[in-house]
Amino acid sequence: MNHFPEVYESLRFLLIDLQKQLQTIYDGIAENDPSLFLKSLERIDYIENAHLSLLNRSYNSSLRQDREYQAQLQGFEHISYSLHHLSSQLEALCFQLEQCKSLKLLQKKRIFAALEDLNKGLSLIEPAVESEELTLSIDICQLQGRIEKSCRQQLDRYQDNLKTGQYSQALMQSSFIVRDILNMADALLKIGEGIISGKLGQFIQIDRYQTLEASLSELDYDLTEQSINIHSMGETKSGCTISGVTSASEAQEEILAIFKQGRKDKLLEEKIGIESWHEKFPGIAPEVYSYQKQGDKAALLFEYLTGKTFDKLLLEDRQALQSGLNRLFATLSEIWQATEKSKPISANFMRQLQKRLKNVYAVHPEFNLKSKGLRIGDAQQASLEQLIKQAAKLEEKFQVANAVYIHGDFNVDNILYDAEKDDISFIDLHRSEYLDYTQDLSVLMVSFYRLTNYDPKVRRRIRLTIEAIYDFGADYAEQNNDNDYAKRMALGLARSFISSTRFVLDKEHAKSMLFKGRYLLEQLINLPKKELPNYQLPKELFRD
Template sequence: MLTAALKENLSFMVVEVARQLDETFDFLASGEVAAFQKINSRDDYIDNLKTVIENCCFTTLSEARSITQRERDSIRATHTICVNLERIGDFCVSAADQLHYLNNHAILQHFDYQRIFDLLAEHLQEVIPVLKNGDMGKALAICRAENQIDDIYKENFDKIMEALRSGKEIENLVTVLFIFRYLERMGDSLLNIGEALLLSILGEKIKIEQFQALEETLSKSGLRTNLAEVGFSSILGSRSGCRIRKVHGHNEQPQIIPQTQSSIFKEGNKEKILTEKKNLERWHEIFPGLTPRLFSHQESEETASLLVEFLPGRTFEAILLKGDPAELETVCLLLHSTVREIWKRTKKEMPVKANFIPQIMARMHSVLSVHPDFLRARQDIGSSEVMPTDELLAKCRHIEEKLAAPFSVFIHGDFNVNNIIYNAARERIQLIDLYRSREADYIQDVSVFIVSNFRQPVFKTHLRDRLNWITRNMYQMAREFAVEQGDETFEVRMALALARSFYTSTRFEWNNDFAHEMFLRSHFLLEKVLAHQDSPWHTFSLPSGIMYY
């Protein structure tokens, strides 16, 4: 819902910024003082237009009684466009102002700044038509112009560096470098404008690098279509820093993506994405159908992307909090049988160290950035001394080195309740987000599952009773498996695993009182393990109440 006034003011702003670019170019070429005064004056007008457009955008969003998501996206895109147009105007002023520091104006003419101005002018004139008509190709061309500007900047940067090595005109050359730096930043703003136009067309905020990765990944999967025909919806980015989107044909048209009506596109750090790809392939070998199918992947120098099957169904978390008791009991039984089957299929008679304490240490900085006081100092309480956190961890780490699990299994690695999917139609459990899967101690998945229940932000008695019931059943299932396998140190390793999960989970909890509860429970478990060090570990007893809230 772009009002007539909004469209008009944005059109005026594009025209004024284009004129600002023309006059900045003229000033850099001529150095006439009067031209600089015009640039300064026009910048004030551009600032005023930005304020008018912002107010109009915010008013429309807040006062409109009915507004579609498409209209909302157009308004968001318009606001982003006006902000970046104003930045280009500001960079014009800053670049022009540098001319006052040039002692030799002729030196600037040895460098090619005209091509940058030409590219900016060429693509700015396409902004309003693209916003109106939704031309994907032209929106992408606007985005990609930034790469061309970067290349021109690099050419001139290298030329300036070469000239600086001569030792002549150093101050003037540094000033020229500053001018080109402002021009390069105009290219960054043009990219932001192009990505805002993609938002208005696709209905999803996406960066050009992610768009290109998606385009290439879909192409490798066999898709041959205009991406304007593909729908996108964001899924909360994972804590590993990857961006995740659901991709589907508009109206879920199955012909858009042949393999499935919907897919998940995941893009991010190359090492992490390729590790997840490897894990998906491994899971498919071990347990076909348990995890999403991998359709295709794409690699670039620093990033990679995956296109995987979208698994229909509900997360265990959703069933846990909103499902009826009978359904929850059914899903729990199915989850337990699935987990036991995974353990049996992947069990290797090979002792493995869990390294729960090193995991706490590795995440300590993240914990303290959220809760700076979650590192206990040495304290004296009467005649007793309370051990500081650092020392407690060091002593427990020494103990843990002697407590290897008697066998390994292939674990999920992040067995939270929101990474477990129940497909009611097929009556099966499936798993997602498998980046951290590896051969390890099965207790890690159990402890992560238990604490992911514990830290659910619900405090009503009936829901807490349900969470505690789920926790109790999972623990009992794991305990029975340990007895069957002759795992005599199960309980002490579980204590360390829970200490790890309680401690490291505090970095995701802003409720300081609740986070402190987990912090205290972690220390209690570590102290209990330390107190038992002179006794046989098979006699250690985990205080079960520690798992319930």
């Protein structure tokens, strides 16, 4: 991590002055000399200057570095901010000590032990930065637990003594001092994480690192002997973080595995979803290497699948996109044929939409016309709630096709196409289930439409792609005597157009999606009964 001598120099000065500040406080407690508490404050300006110097040097260095070194610089900055915060906490501790009339109740033995651990952590920072291994960085993080344990024991004892009613004020002041030291331990944890992050190439918390370490051990990959890099590959809408894990000796593109961390319930659903796909249609989903859980969090380490997502294919030449679509349609036909159940299961599009309205209104409150709708003169515009209620009654009457096993979150960035292998893969499979196939198709169509690329050529390609998806579904429906495909698809599209506005901040684009969704609902609701059997979805809807 020590590839920036000018930045490292500022860090060393920062550490020197911070250790002087800490030592002066330690001596003040040991000698019961309040003047030393004030003397410790003399280091604050030096610490402030060293911190600012590090940030300035880091910024200047970052302008000429690639992504690998950018992560190291961010690691330095993270350490510097944590040290600067620690200095502020020491300053607050000084004021607490100065106001304390007596230090007799402090139980100095425990206080000194905690301050010595704090100083030990500071003394480990330089060798941890210089080391090629992560052992010392982890040691710094673990000191936080030792300090916390010592301080908690002290606080519990103060709480018991307070019940006697004696020395209440002195016990309260002592409690504040111990709590200040307890809070400082968190700075050590953040410093250790900053060093680890700089070495790995992406910010990572210690519990996440330990989970990654446990996951990689199942691949017989020893982090103490082999170094790795991790880099962000995005974040899901459910809040899960996704990282690529690469060997430090390999090119950045050669990814060993994907490491995904987030809520335990979501990742457990995804693990189950992946395993179910392996049973029903082998080869379409990645292999799970490891599943680790900790409290309400969990992590998945799974196979890195080659290929490009369809939002990337969209921006390449038309042939790449067309080849991907052809293989996708063929793959879906095989999946649906292999997994079809002789049992219809409705998607209940209107029920889905109703559940998502609250989140839609949170992003676009102007869409909420309340329960009565909007009246301008003699013109009455129904609220979404009214339209959904009417459309739900209509939906109950539609014939539903036999259920097939669907992806469940069939967005453009959850489907991979490998052009060399002419192969399709699925990722993010936590919502897979047996359902109406129009669920996946309608979601995919709108996920193309909601892309915020407004280049006319791209928008035209999006329109043609959506039409191709719709036509593929129509052909499948005709082959399987699915007579209500167009009507269910209209409801599915309405559901996705309206509910997806919560992911679109561009007001004009979001309004366009809302209006398209409302139009489909109003068209179906107002269509005469005799015309309903022959309903055809208007493809003009896919134009901007």
